Amino acid sequence: MIYFDNSATSPVDEEVLDAMLPFLREEYGNPSSKYYCKAVNARNAVEVARANVAKLLGANPEEIIFTAGATESTNFIIKGYMDYRRYYGDGKNHIITSVAEHKATLNVCKYLNGDLYSNNDPTVNLFGEKKTVDRGYEASFIGITEIGEILPTTVEEAIRSNTAMVSIIYVNNEIGSISDVSQIAKICAEKGIAVHSDLTQAIGKMSINVHTMGIDYASCSAHKIYGPKGIGAAFLKSDAYGIPPITAFMHGGEQENGFRAGTLSVHNIVGFGKAAEIALRDLKVNEKKIMKNDQLLVKELMGMSEIKLTNPSEKRMPGIISIVIEKNDFNNERFIKRISDRLAISTGSACSAGEPSYVISALGLEDKVSKVLRISINKNTTEEEINQLIKIFKEEL
Secondary structure, three states: OEEOEOOOOOOOOHHHHHHHHHHOOOOOOOOOOOOOHHHHHHHHHHHHHHHHHHHHHOOOHHHEEEEOOHHHHHHHHHHHHHHHHHHHOOOOOEEEEEOOOOHHHHHHHHHHOOOEOOOOOEOEOOOOOEOOOOOOOEEEEEOOOOOOOOOHHHHHHHOOOOEEEEEOOOEOOOOOEEOOHHHHHHHHHOOOOEEEEEOOOOOOOOOOOHHHHOOOEEEEEOOOOOOOOOOEEEEEOOEOOEOOOOOOOOOOOOOHHHOOOOOOOHHHHHHHHHHHHHHHHOHHHHHHHHHHHHHHHHHHHHOOOOEEEOOOOOOEOOOEEEEEEOOOOOOHHHHHHHOOOOEEOEOOOHHHOOOOOHHHHHOOOHHHHHHEEEEEOOOOOOHHHHHHHHHHHHHHO
């Protein structure tokens, strides 16, 4: 089977695995313990990893908080910032996001808005009636363009007097659309509004500098840059006095300067740090390779009359290719199942598996939702694998 679902997860780099193994064997100390060598070694390894992740993001090491993944980071940042500002700050309680965000952002905002309590069920009572509750917050969900871009002007139009935060994804995880987060951040800074961005699909694929972008908060995960699953990071911008107060998401011990309780997963953190180091080291080489393979794959796909791109613009991250199969009898779920022993691709986000893509619907392609496929390549993808994919498509379509 050839693997083209790298937007869902990427293979662990051999260098990453080698870096992790000692911390699963002999170096098993708790970094929060004191004095003895295993604890000191673990703590030092965590700080080296923190510095590497910070370099990849263009941040300072003290601005990086380790979490269990981008989903936790997003929950922590949005809920934590909104709670602190609402109850300990100026009382502003409104957040703006888009209809095409990752589920982590979308459902957090729906939760704050009182629209849901669970991830797979709307807020209903025992009689099956939808119920909206007042949690003390308000959320606005803005639209996207026909190529999936979130426009700064659309964000600006949604700002209210009580707007506290804007959360916008940088690179869309389903269709690869790139939005001008820097311009959005500039607009928000002038109005005292914090900006959070999900950078998960951007890091390791393009140069990132959170300070230059002007954002206040960011989320990312290791497993999209050839690192382990179950580890991510939250970027919290510091000022002259350190990181501004934010309500903790997980309460307990004082790990991560009190922002995130729980014993640190040292082996995963080490893996994330190594993956970040490699991603920065090989960034230019991998950018060129993925761009070349992206161009080859798109050219071959566009040579088939049944296939169209959902985002044919230049504002698309190379390596994330979303296509529509223009055949009346085509169904993406059946197609993926039929070829699953030969090819790994998806219909869209792994976090929305089993339900129609709301991102594709937001593009105005509601009638094409069952005809969309996402193909995503990685730094190890070969031309031969691309040729095999095209061969399978031609045989099946």
